[in-house]
Amino acid sequence: MRAIALFIALSATIFITSPSQAQDAAAGEKVFTKCKVCHIADKDQNKVGPSLNGVIGRTAGTHPGFSYSQAMVAAGKSGTKWDEPTLTTYLHDPKAMVKGTKMAFPGLKSDQDIANVIAYLKQFSK
Template structure:
């Protein structure tokens, strides 16, 4: 049984834990607020190279099931060496990684072959992620 006579230690730990959780929540984009219909409009920037509603590769790999999919794993698509290396340690396209990548792809994967300047507005990103999570919600 722990000695509870020093309640201050437990209080400090509790305050630290609460602060850490609060910072983590603030650091994560509020993507649950995204609008898939608006995201479909943002996705127009991506359509020349990607498809999100069917497993069909174009210049880029299809994006069906992209959320939480391991990096560089779409069958039949030839990824750049940089993307293969980026995903080599088991990275997945979780929302956080995808958000960082889509803001400025070459900042995360230096020699990616994806020629895209990035999504600048947070609201566009939220909407795009909502669309990628469920393209059928935009219909």
């Protein structure tokens, strides 16, 4: 329990003290090509992964018609919503944030790439 509290405190501190990343949706679209194998953002259509159309503000593990892992459903039930800070943490290392997720992607290492992908996703989350 202490480890979880420490992780949350450190994550919040890093997020608050880190300089804000400028977001570029066009650059994010290029980075999103890594995601297109499993996800679609511009249409509400599930593939191997759930549709990311409207993902900003969505509760984790709740897109209709997609069979999520028990871990992702539990994350949603515990209050995880896909906002910028949560997506930033998740996209860095999905398996670390949601242990047991079915997502095989290891994550994006560049903060700028993550900021840009989020900007790209925002276009489809209005």
